[in-house]
Amino acid sequence: MREKLKNYLRLKRLLSTGFFISGIIPILIIASGSIYNFKQLSINDIEVTARQVVENRNDVINTFLQGQVNFLSTLMHLYQLDFLKDQDNFNKLFLAVNREGSKGEIVDLQLIDTNGKQLAYVGPYQDKVEGKNYKESPWFSEVLVRGAYVSDVFSGFRNYPHFVIALTDPMKTFVLRATINSGIFNSLLYSAQIGANGDAFILNSNGEFQTPSLQKAPKLSEMEIRMLKHHSGTELFTDDEYLYASKWLNGNMWLLVVKTRITDSLEGYYKYRNRIIFMVIITAALFLLISAGISRFIVDRIQRADREQTTLDQQMAHIEKMANIGRLAAGIAHEINNPLQLIQMQAGWIDELLQEENPKNIENLEEYRKSVGKIKQHVHRAGTITHRLLGFSRKISAEYDVQLNELIRETISFLESEANSNNIVLNLHFEESLPMIKTDGAQVQQILMNLIENSLDAVGSEGQVDITTSRSAKEVYVQIADSGPGITPELLERIWEPFFTTKEAGKGTGLGLSICSDIAHKLGGTITVENRPQSGALFTLKLPLRS
Numbered sequence: 001m002r003e004k005l006k007n008y009l010r011l012k013r014l015l016s017t018g019f020f021i022s023g024i025i026p027i028l029i030i031a032s033g034s035i036y037n038f039k040q041l042s043i044n045d046i047e048v049t050a051r052q053v054v055e056n057r058n059d060v061i062n063t064f065l066q067g068q069v070n071f072l073s074t075l076m077h078l079y080q081l082d083f084l085k086d087q088d089n090f091n092k093l094f095l096a097v098n099r100e101g102s103k104g105e106i107v108d109l110q111l112i113d114t115n116g117k118q119l120a121y122v123g124p125y126q127d128k129v130e131g132k133n134y135k136e137s138p139w140f141s142e143v144l145v146r147g148a149y150v151s152d153v154f155s156g157f158r159n160y161p162h163f164v165i166a167l168t169d170p171m172k173t174f175v176l177r178a179t180i181n182s183g184i185f186n187s188l189l190y191s192a193q194i195g196a197n198g199d200a201f202i203l204n205s206n207g208e209f210q211t212p213s214l215q216k217a218p219k220l221s222e223m224e225i226r227m228l229k230h231h232s233g234t235e236l237f238t239d240d241e242y243l244y245a246s247k248w249l250n251g252n253m254w255l256l257v258v259k260t261r262i263t264d265s266l267e268g269y270y271k272y273r274n275r276i277i278f279m280v281i282i283t284a285a286l287f288l289l290i291s292a293g294i295s296r297f298i299v300d301r302i303q304r305a306d307r308e309q310t311t312l313d314q315q316m317a318h319i320e321k322m323a324n325i326g327r328l329a330a331g332i333a334h335e336i337n338n339p340l341q342l343i344q345m346q347a348g349w350i351d352e353l354l355q356e357e358n359p360k361n362i363e364n365l366e367e368y369r370k371s372v373g374k375i376k377q378h379v380h381r382a383g384t385i386t387h388r389l390l391g392f393s394r395k396i397s398a399e400y401d402v403q404l405n406e407l408i409r410e411t412i413s414f415l416e417s418e419a420n421s422n423n424i425v426l427n428l429h430f431e432e433s434l435p436m437i438k439t440d441g442a443q444v445q446q447i448l449m450n451l452i453e454n455s456l457d458a459v460g461s462e463g464q465v466d467i468t469t470s471r472s473a474k475e476v477y478v479q480i481a482d483s484g485p486g487i488t489p490e491l492l493e494r495i496w497e498p499f500f501t502t503k504e505a506g507k508g509t510g511l512g513l514s515i516c517s518d519i520a521h522k523l524g525g526t527i528t529v530e531n532r533p534q535s536g537a538l539f540t541l542k543l544p545l546r547s
Contacts, residue, residue: 014294050245195264458484
């Protein structure tokens with residue numbers, strides 16, 4: 001029994017695990033796919049944003065640089081060399097330029113002849129640049145060749161980070177050079193920062209910072225160094241932590257880099273992922289409860305079916321046993337009846353002979369007659385017993401007209417000796433007008449025998465058992481009450497369960513009352529039990545009144 005309970009528990013766990021896994025795996029697959037797709041969409045959004053920022057800042061910076069070139073070109077077309085090399089005119093021009101809304105973009109202006117000699121200068125660095133000759137400077141040679149030049153950011157004579165834009169007139173007679181405020185130039189990248197840990201800067205082809213890193217980075221990373229190779233358009237690079245977008249500008253002289261930490265831009269993804277995980281956990285908990293409930297329901301049904309099958313097997317075995325006993329009883333009764341009839345005939349013949357004899361001639365004649373009478377009495381008693389055995393051996397499944405009072409008397413005859421030996425009084429309270437009912441008498445007798453025997457066991461000794469019959473319009477009743485200790489409320493709830501018994505080990509299987517209840521239901525009746533107020537238990541058998 002214990003091993004079977006372990007098997008049920010093992011089956012319950014196996015079913016719960018199977019149901020849970022089969023239910024949760026599709027949820028996990030869907031959730032994982034959803035999280036992965038949302039992450040890819042979020043990363044795609046970051047890439048699109050980074051690309052848009054790079055292209056927007058590229059347009060702004062190129063527009064800024066081209067604006068400065070166009071401004072200087074306009075000055076060169078408006079004023080001749082003689083006008084510009086006049087220091088007063090040059091000063092007035094610089095003041096006019098700054099007053100008309102250049103926002104301090106131009107730090108100083110410088111006019112240089114084709115030999116590199118400074119012709120005029122206006123700005124805060126007069127002392128540092130006075131007397132300088134730029135003929136040997138690479139930028140000077142390049143502006144004469146190309147007509148326009150935009151330098152990298154450098155400190156130079158000024159000891160201050162700046163870059164210059166220089167143009168020469170079409171006739172190559174002079175060079176107009178402007179120093180651009182690097183602070184204003186740097187501010188063009190402030191809006192390019194993506195996220196709190198994002199960065200943006202401009203590099204030259206040698207990997208030197210042309211604008212400071214927004215995150216104050218002192219040097220380039222390996223990924224940023226690999227990005228220095230020239231490429232067309234906007235390119236995206238990524239490592240485990242950052243996404244980089246880059247584009248060459250200023251005639252492929254400068255590389256604009258926008259750098260964003262991927263995790264900073266995935267806040268929406270993390271919220272979505274946490275919601276999905278929370279939903280999966282809740283769903284898993286529900287699946288676990290549902291799986292446990294379904295598995296418990298299935299195992300309980302299997303357990304109940306096994307109990308019913310066991311009960312049925314026990315009933316069939318009991319029926320087969322009773323049938324064998326019936327056949328054995330019939331054979332014994334038949335074999336005993338023949339010698340009993342012979343003894344009865346011989347005893348009658350001896351009695352007739354004794355009556356013909358003269359009492360004076362036979363000593364102890366009266367004793368002989370008494371002995372013959374006792375022989376006849378015990379032969380009659382033995383015949384009654386064999387008659388009852390034949391009644392007990394009737395076919396079990398047959399229905400026939402049964403008189404309950406007579407059936408109870410017949411059943412009691414098998415238990416009288418046990419009651420007498422324990423000084424238990426059997427009190428019969430029969431309703432004499434009780435009608436015949438059509439039912440399976442053998443099975444009813446099995447119920448009565450089990451109930452009366454249980455009552456005798458409950459009484460033990462020195463008590464009584466009351467058996468009462470009655471009727472209503474539709475039913476007949478048999479009540480069996482004993483003077484025993486009764487049944488506790490806890491046991492009353494379980495008394496009809498298979499294999500439940502209150503008897504000592506080895507004295508009961510726990511199937512008697514369960515089988516009786518099943519037989520009563522199959523016959524269309526019921527059995528109930530309750531405690532009597534004066535102590536003891538009261539069993540009531542109800543059978544339908546069918547003629």
